[in-house]
Amino acid sequence: MATATKGMFVDTTLCTGCKACQVACKQWNELPMDDETAVREHRAFTANSYDNTGHLSASNWRHVKFVEQFSEDRVDARWLMMSDSCKHCEQAGCLEVCPTGALYRTQHGSVDIHQDVCIGCRYCVGACPFGVIDYNQRTGRVNKCILCQDRLEDSQGTACAKACPTSSLTFGNVDDLKAMAAERVRALHARGQTDAYIYGWDLGNRGTITQGPNKGAAVADMEVVGGLNVFYLLLDKPEVYSLPSSPQLPQRNMNPSAGVALISAAVLGVTGLAAFRRRRMEAVAASSEVSS
Amino acid sequence: MITNYVIEPHWANWILTLEMFAAGLAAGIFFFIALANIAGDKEDREVAARLGFLPAPLMVVVAVLLIVDLGQPGRFLNLLFTSPIAAERPGPFMFNPNSPMNWGTWIIAVFGIMTVVPFFDGLLHTGRLRILPGLVETLAHNPVGMAVAALFALATGSYSGVLLNVSNQNVWADTYILGGLYVVFSALSGFAAAAIVSDRMRATRTAGAARSGLLATAALAGVLVALFVANLSALGQAEPLISSGTALVAPVFWIGVVGLAILYPIVTIAAGPRLAFSRVSLSQLAVVGTIVLVGVLAFRWSLLHSALAAVAH
Ligand code: SF4
Ligand code: SF4
Ligand code: SF4
Numbered sequence: 001m002a003t004a005t006k007g008m009f010v011d012t013t014l015c016t017g018c019k020a021c022q023v024a025c026k027q028w029n030e031l032p033m034d035d036e037t038a039v040r041e042h043r044a045f046t047a048n049s050y051d052n053t054g055h056l057s058a059s060n061w062r063h064v065k066f067v068e069q070f071s072e073d074r075v076d077a078r079w080l081m082m083s084d085s086c087k088h089c090e091q092a093g094c095l096e097v098c099p100t101g102a103l104y105r106t107q108h109g110s111v112d113i114h115q116d117v118c119i120g121c122r123y124c125v126g127a128c129p130f131g132v133i134d135y136n137q138r139t140g141r142v143n144k145c146i147l148c149q150d151r152l153e154d155s156q157g158t159a160c161a162k163a164c165p166t167s168s169l170t171f172g173n174v175d176d177l178k179a180m181a182a183e184r185v186r187a188l189h190a191r192g193q194t195d196a197y198i199y200g201w202d203l204g205n206r207g208t209i210t211q212g213p214n215k216g217a218a219v220a221d222m223e224v225v226g227g228l229n230v231f232y233l234l235l236d237k238p239e240v241y242s243l244p245s246s247p248q249l250p251q252r253n254m255n256p257s258a259g260v261a262l263i264s265a266a267v268l269g270v271t272g273l274a275a276f277r278r279r280r281m282e283a284v285a286a287s288s289e290v291s292s
Numbered sequence: 293m294i295t296n297y298v299i300e301p302h303w304a305n306w307i308l309t310l311e312m313f314a315a316g317l318a319a320g321i322f323f324f325i326a327l328a329n330i331a332g333d334k335e336d337r338e339v340a341a342r343l344g345f346l347p348a349p350l351m352v353v354v355a356v357l358l359i360v361d362l363g364q365p366g367r368f369l370n371l372l373f374t375s376p377i378a379a380e381r382p383g384p385f386m387f388n389p390n391s392p393m394n395w396g397t398w399i400i401a402v403f404g405i406m407t408v409v410p411f412f413d414g415l416l417h418t419g420r421l422r423i424l425p426g427l428v429e430t431l432a433h434n435p436v437g438m439a440v441a442a443l444f445a446l447a448t449g450s451y452s453g454v455l456l457n458v459s460n461q462n463v464w465a466d467t468y469i470l471g472g473l474y475v476v477f478s479a480l481s482g483f484a485a486a487a488i489v490s491d492r493m494r495a496t497r498t499a500g501a502a503r504s505g506l507l508a509t510a511a512l513a514g515v516l517v518a519l520f521v522a523n524l525s526a527l528g529q530a531e532p533l534i535s536s537g538t539a540l541v542a543p544v545f546w547i548g549v550v551g552l553a554i555l556y557p558i559v560t561i562a563a564g565p566r567l568a569f570s571r572v573s574l575s576q577l578a579v580v581g582t583i584v585l586v587g588v589l590a591f592r593w594s595l596l597h598s599a600l601a602a603v604a605h
Binding site (some may be wrong): 100263271 | 375388458503508
């Protein structure tokens with residue numbers, strides 16, 4: 001039975017980069033290390049601030065991003081942190097293209113994977129606009145955050161949100177979370193933090209970036225791919241957080257591409273038949289040459 | 293920093309390159325067989341019967357390569373039949389209209405079955421095996437049936453291009469020409485194979501049709517490649533085709549695709565002796581066919597690797 005759509009509101013202004021969410025995710029979902037040997041041999045250092053996984057992957061379903069920004073004279077600095085995961089998109093590119101039904105929408109509105117149905121074709125990997133879902137070399141299938149489906153079935157929230165000590169991650173009904181986010185942006189704007197806006201839904205907020213290389217640029221709430229059930233409060237342009245500025249559904253070119261293929265096939269059919277017909281006409285011409 | 297595209301390195305490999313090449317070649321050869329049976333004469337049908345030996349084994353190669361790539365043969369059935377685990381999907385047959393891979397699965401399944409007809413026709417014509425000769429003759433030479441089969445062949449040739457278009461990968465995602473490009477290169481490889489087999493059989497008249505088909509298809513491929521490059525340039529995404537660093541996509545694209553598959557047959561055929569009757573240069577056409585096949589392989593490789601080259605850039 002379908003219930004109210006569940007999701008998470010990620011308020012990046014509250015994130016301290018403690019990575020409790022990353023650890024909780026690993027622990028609850030029993031996710032292995034990407035490269036244990038590299039860690040043992042001290043080769044796993046990303047050299048990118050305190051980032052230790054670099055990106056989301058089949059075994060890192062949550063990733064805390066660190067963005068360090070300095071003014072040219074290096075007097076002013078700010079540190080942006082964001083805990084990232086699958087967005088459980090309202091229109092999920094991964095789910096749209098899956099040819100086996102392995103990816104599916106749960107009764108909670110999240111996007112989950114039937115591991116026993118997945119054939120490891122990786123089509124979803126190239127289709128997700130956010131580069132979230134990943135191929136698992138160990139299993140030959142794909143993995144990503146599944147919004148703790150097992151916990152949700154037991155009426156619990158997600159493990160990451162439960163572990164977050166600052167409420168940067170809040171789990172709940174998406175409608176309630178949207179109201180909470182709108183309230184939070186209003187409060188930040190009132191305090192002079194006019195760069196706060198929402199990535200995922202358009203709740204009507206507009207602002208100006210106050211710090212960093214994009215200082216002075218306008219920002220506004222963005223509804224993307226029909227809305228994100230895991231959505232973000234950001235303080236700078238999406239690209240700064242390695243989020244796409246204009247994520248698109250993969251099917252946008254399906255009909256035009258099929259149309260060009262059809263036209264090309266029609267031209268091929270006509271020219272192919274003409275190739276045989278022309279040859280026949282040449283034969284007639286040659287035989288009349290011989291007889292004359 | 294590129295943030296509107298994602299990186300899927302697992303698609304850029306030789307197994308998928310060869311799989312797409314083999315499927316495209318099977319489809320292109322079948323297309324030629326259908327044309328020969330619809331519009332050709334006795335000699336064309338003789339050549340078509342010999343060519344008929346190729347599509348079915350090529351489709352078996354495609355299946356083997358897919359199994360090697362995915363490593364889970366048992367699960368292929370999940371592409372055709374709804375798994376009981378995927379209870380959210382309606383009906384016993386798996387069909388997701390938004391997924392070109394699902395369209396492709398059904399198209400390939402039907403086309404794969406169809407390739408059996410020219411195979412048995414080849415056995416019949418060469419006197420090696422006579423299984424239901426009346427039925428095979430009817431199926432293999434019925435113009436309406438062959439026209440339908442040609443449609444499935446062309447769909448097999450094009451679907452992987454549409455599949456790449458329907459993604460969020462660099463180079464592939466924002467153009468809409470790949471479906472057209474893939475079907476044209478598939479037909480090009482079919483005409484190339486027909487040119488080679490015509491040479492082996494000393495079938496001068498059929499070679500004339502293969503020659504005209506090669507010329508027209510290479511010209512069409514040239515138009516589509518020009519549109520593709522112009523389209524990518526307008527989108528600001530042509531970089532991997534111009535200088536792809538260590539990824540080698542640019543040289544393979546310009547030398548292999550533009551040079552060998554398009555310009556070489558156009559220049560050789562247009563400037564060379566006319567391949568008709570007494571003035572035939574069959575072996576020269578066979579060389580053109582072989583070189584075009586190398587060019588088509590370059591096309592498959594460079595297109596699959598272009599998305600990755602864009603990221604490496
Ligand atoms: S973020 Fe990607 S993987 Fe997650 S639901 Fe959206 S499209 Fe699918
Ligand atoms: S890899 Fe699995 S989940 Fe992804 S599209 Fe293929 S079958 Fe579906
Ligand atoms: S647990 Fe909360 S504060 Fe800590 S990194 Fe995760 S989101 Fe940020």
